[in-house]
Amino acid sequence: MNINVNDYLIVATIIFCIGALGVLIRKNLITIFLSLELMFNAANLGFVAVSEYLNLMSGDIFVIFIMVVAAAEAAILLGIAIAFYREKGTIDIDKANELKM
Amino acid sequence: MEALFYIFSIIAIFSALMVISVKNPLTSALYIILCFFALAGFYILLNMQFLAAMQILVYAGAIAVIIVLAIMLLNLAKTKGAIKDFHQLVIGIIAVGLLFLEVILYIDAAGEKKPTGIYTNAIINKVGNTQIIGEFLFTKYVFPFEVASILLLVAVIGAYIFAKK
Numbered sequence: 001m002n003i004n005v006n007d008y009l010i011v012a013t014i015i016f017c018i019g020a021l022g023v024l025i026r027k028n029l030i031t032i033f034l035s036l037e038l039m040f041n042a043a044n045l046g047f048v049a050v051s052e053y054l055n056l057m058s059g060d061i062f063v064i065f066i067m068v069v070a071a072a073e074a075a076i077l078l079g080i081a082i083a084f085y086r087e088k089g090t091i092d093i094d095k096a097n098e099l100k101m
Numbered sequence: 102m103e104a105l106f107y108i109f110s111i112i113a114i115f116s117a118l119m120v121i122s123v124k125n126p127l128t129s130a131l132y133i134i135l136c137f138f139a140l141a142g143f144y145i146l147l148n149m150q151f152l153a154a155m156q157i158l159v160y161a162g163a164i165a166v167i168i169v170l171a172i173m174l175l176n177l178a179k180t181k182g183a184i185k186d187f188h189q190l191v192i193g194i195i196a197v198g199l200l201f202l203e204v205i206l207y208i209d210a211a212g213e214k215k216p217t218g219i220y221t222n223a224i225i226n227k228v229g230n231t232q233i234i235g236e237f238l239f240t241k242y243v244f245p246f247e248v249a250s251i252l253l254l255v256a257v258i259g260a261y262i263f264a265k266k
Binding site for chain 2: 002003006007008009010011013014015016017018019020021022024025026028030031033034035037038041044045048049052053054055056057060061063064065067068069070071072073074075076077078079080081082083085091
């Protein structure tokens with residue numbers, strides 16, 4: 001059987017769902033960020049697969065911009081994690097509750 | 102080709118599952134590097150070698166190193182209780198399962214579509230995908246390209262301000 005675009009999209013969906021589950025259930029800030037990266041990568045895979053299927057290049061250009069955003073996000077996350085750790089002594093996001101009523 | 106696709110998908114899905122299930126964040130970071138490499142394999146199967154190289158350089162190289170650096174700086178050995186409470190686990194699994202089902206239904210419902218573009222694999226291989234991407238970046242997408250550079254500048258300044266005492 002031949003591999004078509006749907007198979008790539010199904011793999012991308014599985015990885016995206018795993019990433020979303022990680023964001024929902026984990027407490028650790030670093031692991032949540034890694035799950036976000038998984039979701040970014042699943043979106044990238046979908047873009048490239050559809051772009052190859054439709055013989056377009058726009059999806060591949062989008063992937064490059066998504067990589068730029070992910071890199072910027074990684075740098076910001078490092079700063080936030082250090083500031084949060086300095087404040088609280090942990091990176092458990094359940095401790096980020098200053099806005100609690 | 103089919104065998105490679107299945108190998109890459111098994112590695113990618115397995116490592117993604119390990120990322121969200123192992124306790125130690127450093128192990129998670131190592132598993133996500135494995136996932137990035139498997140996805141780079143997908144890009145090569147899809148005839149996008151430049152993106153595969155970028156995937157390995159930017160994700161597995163830069164971002165994963167930043168994560169490992171953050172883990173080193175933060176001394177995470179003390180964090181315990183990796184997963185939130187039971188209700189959140191159940192609700193998360195059900196919500197994500199529904200999301201998966203909905204997207205699969207959506208993919209199944211989408212019918213065949215005719216290719217609309219001109220960039221077939223033969224043309225991409227003849228010109229070279231790096232050259233095509235470069236031409237797009239500096240002609241049609243030059244404004245987003247400049248905005249992306251400003252975004253990176255903002256990220257550098259923001260990271261400095263956050264991390265500064």
